[in-house]
Amino acid sequence: MTLLGFFYLLRQYGIKVTTKEWLDLYKLLAVGEISSLDDLYYKGRKVLVKSEKLYDIYDKAYLDFVQAGGDLKERLDEILSFMEEGLTAKDKAVFEQLDLHEILERLTERLLNQKEKHSGGGRHIGQNGYSPFGNAGAKRDGVRIGGESHHNAAFMVATQRHFKNLREDVYLDTRNIGVALKKLRQFQNIGREEEVDIEATINKTAENFGDIEIVFAKERKNNVKLLLLIDNGGSMEIHEDRVERLFSIAKGLNYFKDFKHFYFHNCVYDFIYEDMEHGKKLPTERLFKDFNPEWKVIFIGDALMSPYELHNSWQMIYRYEKKGKTGIEWLKLLKAHFRSSIWLNPISYIQWQHQTVKAISKIFPMFPLTISGIEAGVKQLLKN
Amino acid sequence: MHFEKTAKFKGSSDYVASPELIEAVNISLTLEKPLIIKGEPGTGKTMLAQSIAKSLNMPFFIWNIKSTTKAKDGLYFYDTVQRLNDARFHDRDITNIKQYIKFGKLALAFMSEEKAVLLIDEIDKADIEFPNDLLNELDEMSFYIPETNETIRAKHRPQVIITSNSEKDLPDAFLRRCVFHYIAFPDYELMKEIVEVHYPNIHGELLEKALTLFYEIRKIEDLKKKPSTSELLDWIRVLMISNYDAKRLSMKHIPFAGTLLKKEQDLEYIKRRYAHF
Numbered sequence A: 001m002t003l004l005g006f007f008y009l010l011r012q013y014g015i016k017v018t019t020k021e022w023l024d025l026y027k028l029l030a031v032g033e034i035s036s037l038d039d040l041y042y043k044g045r046k047v048l049v050k051s052e053k054l055y056d057i058y059d060k061a062y063l064d065f066v067q068a069g070g071d072l073k074e075r076l077d078e079i080l081s082f083m084e085e086g087l088t089a090k091d092k093a094v095f096e097q098l099d100l101h102e103i104l105e106r107l108t109e110r111l112l113n114q115k116e117k118h119s120g121g122g123r124h125i126g127q128n129g130y131s132p133f134g135n136a137g138a139k140r141d142g143v144r145i146g147g148e149s150h151h152n153a154a155f156m157v158a159t160q161r162h163f164k165n166l167r168e169d170v171y172l173d174t175r176n177i178g179v180a181l182k183k184l185r186q187f188q189n190i191g192r193e194e195e196v197d198i199e200a201t202i203n204k205t206a207e208n209f210g211d212i213e214i215v216f217a218k219e220r221k222n223n224v225k226l227l228l229l230i231d232n233g234g235s236m237e238i239h240e241d242r243v244e245r246l247f248s249i250a251k252g253l254n255y256f257k258d259f260k261h262f263y264f265h266n267c268v269y270d271f272i273y274e275d276m277e278h279g280k281k282l283p284t285e286r287l288f289k290d291f292n293p294e295w296k297v298i299f300i301g302d303a304l305m306s307p308y309e310l311h312n313s314w315q316m317i318y319r320y321e322k323k324g325k326t327g328i329e330w331l332k333l334l335k336a337h338f339r340s341s342i343w344l345n346p347i348s349y350i351q352w353q354h355q356t357v358k359a360i361s362k363i364f365p366m367f368p369l370t371i372s373g374i375e376a377g378v379k380q381l382l383k384n
Numbered sequence B: 001m002h003f004e005k006t007a008k009f010k011g012s013s014d015y016v017a018s019p020e021l022i023e024a025v026n027i028s029l030t031l032e033k034p035l036i037i038k039g040e041p042g043t044g045k046t047m048l049a050q051s052i053a054k055s056l057n058m059p060f061f062i063w064n065i066k067s068t069t070k071a072k073d074g075l076y077f078y079d080t081v082q083r084l085n086d087a088r089f090h091d092r093d094i095t096n097i098k099q100y101i102k103f104g105k106l107a108l109a110f111m112s113e114e115k116a117v118l119l120i121d122e123i124d125k126a127d128i129e130f131p132n133d134l135l136n137e138l139d140e141m142s143f144y145i146p147e148t149n150e151t152i153r154a155k156h157r158p159q160v161i162i163t164s165n166s167e168k169d170l171p172d173a174f175l176r177r178c179v180f181h182y183i184a185f186p187d188y189e190l191m192k193e194i195v196e197v198h199y200p201n202i203h204g205e206l207l208e209k210a211l212t213l214f215y216e217i218r219k220i221e222d223l224k225k226k227p228s229t230s231e232l233l234d235w236i237r238v239l240m241i242s243n244y245d246a247k248r249l250s251m252k253h254i255p256f257a258g259t260l261l262k263k264e265q266d267l268e269y270i271k272r273r274y275a276h277f
Helices: A003-012 A019-030 A037-048 A052-068 A071-085 A089-097 A100-113 A154-160 A174-182 A198-207 A234-252 A285-290 A307-311 A314-318 A327-337 A349-353 A355-363 A371-383 B019-031 B045-055 B080-089 B105-111 B130-140 B172-176 B188-198 B204-219 B229-241 B264-274
Strands: A225-231 A258-264 A271-275 A280-283 A296-300 A340-345 A366-368 B035-039 B060-064 B076-078 B101-103 B117-121 B142-145 B150-153 B159-164 B179-183
Touching: A003 A052, A019 A037, A019 B019, A037 A052, A037 B019, A037 B179, A174 A234, A174 A371, A198 B080, A225 A234, A234 A258, A234 A296, A280 A285, A285 A327, A296 A371, A307 A327, A307 A355, A327 A355, A340 A355, A340 A371, A349 A355, A355 A366, A366 A371, B019 B035, B019 B045, B019 B159, B019 B179, B035 B045, B045 B060, B045 B117, B045 B159, B060 B105, B101 B105, B105 B117, B105 B142, B105 B150, B130 B142, B130 B172, B188 B204, B188 B229, B204 B229
Parallel strands: A225 A258, A225 A296, A296 A340, A340 A366, B035 B159, B035 B179, B060 B117, B117 B159
Antiparallel strands: A258 A271, A271 A280, B076 B101, B142 B150
16 A cells, blocks of 8 residues: 555545645655654654544554555655655756745645556656655755654554544534534624623723723624423433533533523423433423523434324323323424424434334424534524 | 754753654644644643743743633734823823734744744633634734734744643644644653652652552543542652551552542442442
């Protein structure tokens, strides 16, 4: 596998290395900072991997790369040797004329076009060419060939997979959720009440040499009130981490005019819970009284249940009495009460064919509990 | 291409950097990119920048970030109130607005006559958008002051060191422009050195037993908060003061466990799992 293969391997593994970052690696090669596979591991990590959560994935990709094929060593030696040979006079002339930006841009272009190893000629990155790429600058600093490493051998380190514990669900990370939720905003600009912008007033007044000029600013506060209704049923346990993260971020953002949350079990019945563990509950009716239709509602649940749990009432299920509203009736009432509501579902799309998931997604616009799902859901919430 | 021979950082007399860290610094010097250092508190992140400045003999600026810090704070502040005051009391000629422009740390690093080291300390404390607001200035190495119609351009691209405790994740666009290094938790040998620096008189047996137990506790996956260096140091101090018999230390018997484990659940967990406290 070629060095460029490593780039694609990393991307395949989900480390979204950009061309710019890859060029940083080439720059390090060019100045002779990387002269062994160990250097490649340690120094490559510093310019290509920007989160310790990805270190474990990087270890795996590196192992794959090293184990990929016998020609790897040769390939690296090849890079090293043409750096060692340095530049010919012709190279130098071409090279001196170009400035760094241009070289990088052209290298990018070549990298994207280059499909196979290339020798000679002036266009591609390869050996014996007068292209400034690949070997540029090598002579200036000299190349440290086979320089000793103060590290443990990278291969051994990678095999030990030290960073396994740092790995998280990298796709739904805290920041991404925060950013997605922050789009859930409607700035309050209406009404006659305006507030004094103290800082601007002081500035204006000072600029006027003391003639007081009061600056009014329209209050710009997020007017969104958010109600989270979270399924805490047994089948949700495996999604607990993701749900918890979303919840704690929504709460921690301190971004909404008001924020409340309740739990339910499988489906909404006569009661919702403030605290599932201690059974602190209140009648679902209260939602209609205490929360006006302005509240934006996000349900989080897998919507997976036995059909009778959706189409029967709580009393029917647990007390065998034929009375009370059924789960689906409750959901329809909630949908009718609130002007905008969505359902975020943590299970994979394939399972959305399930009968109860289908039924519920007919009531609430349903989105997957992923970053793009949350983003789409937020857009939906702001529509109405 | 202008890959000049950049000065190399080798660590300074009062700061012992790991080879990997030195390497990270040198890569960022070579690539002229900011270096992000992430790691648990107490791993010496802040000290590093100081040490680079010292060993390479460069001017040093620290920009401490707080939750209220805005990107503009690093550039400049127009002190209109001072100007008003001067106007009222005729202290100074107020026609020159330049004298009321107070520069922030980023600007000072830009304006330094020699290449400077700028430490942006605990960047994750600021608002989630803060790093993005810095992108332009860090890319262009210049900024514009409308009040005086001036553009401040960096004479030398400062070496920027950024530390983060990972309270918030940093934006991708920002990370792409930086070299990243994660300081791993010190291993047994390094930790031994660290403890010995703090308590030179510690009894060898106590040190070994305590460290072994400490790493054993850290291995427990289910802990909500694993003890870190500062907790270890506190704990060892208590053990030393109380003249604790090192032979009795074991998973079943963790004295002053509250010093190591700060979460009630964790204490409970260990109690249940290893019984007879």
